[in-house]
Amino acid sequence: GQNIDQPTEMTATEGAIVQINCTYQTSGFNGLFWYQQHAGEAPTFLSYNVLDGLEEKGRFSSFLSRSKGYSYLLLKELQMKDSASYLCACFFTGRRALTFGSGTRLQVQP
Amino acid sequence: DSGVTQTPKHLITATGQRVTLRCSPRSGDLSVYWYQQSLDQGLQFLIQYYNGEERAKGNILERFSAQQFPDLHSELNLSSLELGDSALYFCASSEGRGGPDTQYFGPGTRLTVL
Numbered sequence: 727g728q729n730i731d732q733p734t735e736m737t738a739t740e741g742a743i744v745q746i747n748c749t750y751q752t753s754g755f756n757g758l759f760w761y762q763q764h765a766g767e768a769p770t771f772l773s774y775n776v777l778d779g780l781e782e783k784g785r786f787s788s789f790l791s792r793s794k795g796y797s798y799l800l801l802k803e804l805q806m807k808d809s810a811s812y813l814c815a816c817f818f819t820g821r822r823a824l825t826f827g828s829g830t831r832l833q834v835q836p
Numbered sequence: 837d838s839g840v841t842q843t844p845k846h847l848i849t850a851t852g853q854r855v856t857l858r859c860s861p862r863s864g865d866l867s868v869y870w871y872q873q874s875l876d877q878g879l880q881f882l883i884q885y886y887n888g889e890e891r892a893k894g895n896i897l898e899r900f901s902a903q904q905f906p907d908l909h910s911e912l913n914l915s916s917l918e919l920g921d922s923a924l925y926f927c928a929s930s931e932g933r934g935g936p937d938t939q940y941f942g943p944g945t946r947l948t949v950l
Contacts, residue, residue: 757936768838768926768941769879776936813879817936822892823869824939828878 730827732814737833738804745798746830748814752795759824760788760799761813769813772799801832809834839863840929840942848948854915857945861908861929867891868910869930869939870902874923885910886933914947922949 730750738744748758757776761769773781775790775797787800799812811829818825839862849855861868870882881894885904896902899917904910914921924944930937 759938768943770838771938771940774938822934823881823884823894826879
């Protein structure tokens with residue numbers, strides 16, 4: 727299979743930086759997405775990585791290492807509204823659909 | 837607002853019944869995907885349609901079926917409903933056939949089976 731592993735829950739403080747990790751099996755890997763999902767709402771697209779390196783978008787950055795089967799989402803200057811689940815999703819060649827991880831629930835505290 | 841619309845927003849029904857969920861993709865998108873998300877669970881891929889044809893199938897029960905119409909909207913039919921079918925059902929759309937396409941999600945339909 728192509729397991730995707732993320733921590734279940736994380737807690738961080740407003741104004742701080744948090745890193746959410748995602749690991750996956752490398753066989754057939756061909757791209758990784760990060761989505762944000764507030765409780766009861768739709769997932770919203772944050773970032774896409776297919777090559778090694780860091781992609782920066784404002785307060786959010788995403789990193790990928792294909793050889794290590796590892797990605798992280800970095801959130802800077804945390805705000806209360808960043809409290810949400812963060813979903814890591816991978817595309818594997820040979821499977822026509824994205825595979826989603828179970829998500830990391832982030833709680834930002836004052 | 838992703839541009840993907842879903843109706844209804846909420847649906848309450850009884851066991852054994854049948855319901856239809858509707859999705860309209862973003863303008864220009866040809867692929868539609870259906871996902872199920874039970875309480876505190878991850879997104880489970882059900883099925884994908886591309887330009888009217890089934891393209892990929894996930895963990896979709898035989899009691900569930902879907903189709904994509906010529907105007908590209910899609911419907912997910914759930915029959916012989918069970919309590920365990922209570923969940924959020926999301927539709928997503930993308931421009932291409934699938935693969936590493938960015939998917940944009942609709943607001944979801946919350947189904948409650950009593």
